[in-house]
Amino acid sequence: MQKQRSVAFHTLGCKLNFSETSTLSRLLEHEGFEKKHFDETADIYVINTCSVTDNADKxxxxxxxxxQRNTPESLVVITGCYAQLKPQEIASIPGVDLVLGASEKFNIVKHLSELSKGDSAKICSCEIDEVTGFNASFSANDRTRTFLKVQDGCDYTCSFCTIPKARGKSRSDTIANVLENVKELAKTQVKEIVLTGVNLGDFGKGPEGNKKNNEDFLTLLEQLDEVRGIxxxxxxxxxxxxxxxxxxxxVAKSKKLMPHFHIPLQSGSNTMLAAMRRRYKRELYTERVAFIKQLMPHCSIGVDVIVGFPGETEELFKETFDFLHSLDVSYLHVFTYSEREGTDALNLKPVVPISIRNERNKKLRNLSYMKLQYFTQQHVGKQxxxxxxxxxxxxIMEGYSxxxxxxxxxxxxxxxxxIVEWVI
Ligand code: SF4
Incomplete structure (x- = not known):
């Protein structure tokens, strides 16, 4: 009888990567692989990489x-965004045996069956324009909440972002498929599903890129709302x-969609938004926040913001700071701009010195802390x-309202x- 092989995973990056790692792990377990913790000895190690984190390569x-040091005979597989963007660079890392690009990630079972420890790494990847398929994924390590991927890729061209190059064109699952997955999840202990994607609001484009499924995000929400058990x-x-x-x-009238939005802003200055090639002005953001709060005064709103983008003068940063200060939002996710190879932002000047980028990050993190305190305070004593x-x-146990x-x-x-009725 063939010995059961063991596999261990490590994920870098976002929730989408976590949900995909979970799915890869289930695929392999289904094929008889034994799942190990990354710190344990395993026959195969799979690292799912990210292109957004600064130190992906490091x-x-x-x-x-x-x-290599602990178990030099183990196989090492690298996949994820960084593997798609820099396959050669990764293949040159001593000890790497296989690099799987975006199109090959979910063919991992087949690739592992053909893989043995050799001298040079094998690269299985194609140009990102050719990546048009969609693989549904969900995380299942925490049985309370799961992250369900319903959309992948992005057709936008934000000047700082490498994600479209790593994940390809916008494409989605069909509503019918999503519902099927959700009904399966409803049979488990999962109580909450977090819908994830690269550009979730663009849901509805079919696996062949721009061909529309004639579906949209609102219809998806309406149909999910009907599923019993979630x-x-x-x-x-x-x-x-x-x-x-x-x-x-x-969302305001649904009992199942939580009063919580996370809305990327990136900058509160229209000059910076144009340089970032974002598709809105700050006035639109103000309108969205006001409308949400008008219908759901208790709604939590999280904001992504980038500091230190090229051309962000002290005055323009102040515009962002003052804008965020005045907005009725609950918390900020602050990112410090860092240069990414192959992006148009590299050509923009003047570059903001790193020390100033860090200073601005700190200022916004302090603002975020105050916003969160204020938001929480408003709910003290409420059920x-x-x-x-x-x-x-x-x-201690933890949970989210x-x-x-x-x-x-x-x-x-x-x-x-x-789910417990709780006085905050
Ligand atoms: S919307 Fe912009 S920032 Fe977001 S993934 Fe698409 S290109 Fe990147």
Missing amino acids: ECRHLVRRI ERYRISSIEPNLLTNEIIEF RKVLFEKYNKDG DNYIRIATPYRKEWANE
Whole structure:
């Protein structure tokens, strides 16, 4: 009898990567592979990389070195965005055996069956324009919440972003398929599904890129709302220009779509938004926030913002700061701009010195802290529904309210994986 091979995964980057790693892991377990923790000895190590994190290459090299040192005979497979963008560079890392680009990631079972430890790494990748298929994925390591990928790729051309080059054109699952996956998840203990994608609001484009399925994000939400057995949905992130009033109205009246939006802004200055090639002006963002708050005063709103983009003078940064200060939002995710090979932003001047980028990051993180305190304070004494996770972390359990306020309380078994009426 053939010995059962073991596999360990490590994920760098976003929720989309986590959901894809989960799916890859399930694919291999289904084929008889034994799943190991990344710190344990395994026959195969798979690293799912990211192109957005600053140190993708450094982290990847570091992990491969560690594997080489501990178990030099193990196979090392690298996949994910960085593998699609820089296959040659990754293949040259000593110890790497296989590089899987975006089109080959989900053919991992076949590739592993043909792989043995050799001298040079094999690259299985194609040009990103040829990547048009869609593979549904969901994470299932935490049985309380799961991240369900319903869309991939992006047709936008933001001047700082490499994601379209790593993930290809915008394409989506069909609503019928999503519903099927959700009905399967409803049979498990999962209580909350977080809808994920690269550009989620662009949902509806079929696997052949621009050919429309004649479906859209609002219709997806309306149909998900009808599925029995799933109590909560969250929208991971949606571009402001794609967040329509109809979507906001639907979320406001739905019992299952949580009052929580994450809306990338990136800058509060119209000059910077134009340089970033974003598809809206700050006035549109203000309108969206106002409409959400008019219908759902308790709604949590998270904002992505980039500091230190080329051309961001002190005055333009102040515009962003003042804009965010005045907006009724709940928290910020602050990113420090960093140069990415192959992006148009590299040609923009003047470059902002790193020390100033870091300073601006700190200022916005402080603002975010204050925003979150203020938002939470507004709800103290009010009753909200909290979904508690099942983990007992040193006697403490944690959960999120419908409007994304994090709650920690002494562990009670009967609350694990349950929605509890809670006074904040
Ligand atoms: S919308 Fe812009 S930032 Fe977001 S993935 Fe597409 S190109 Fe990148």
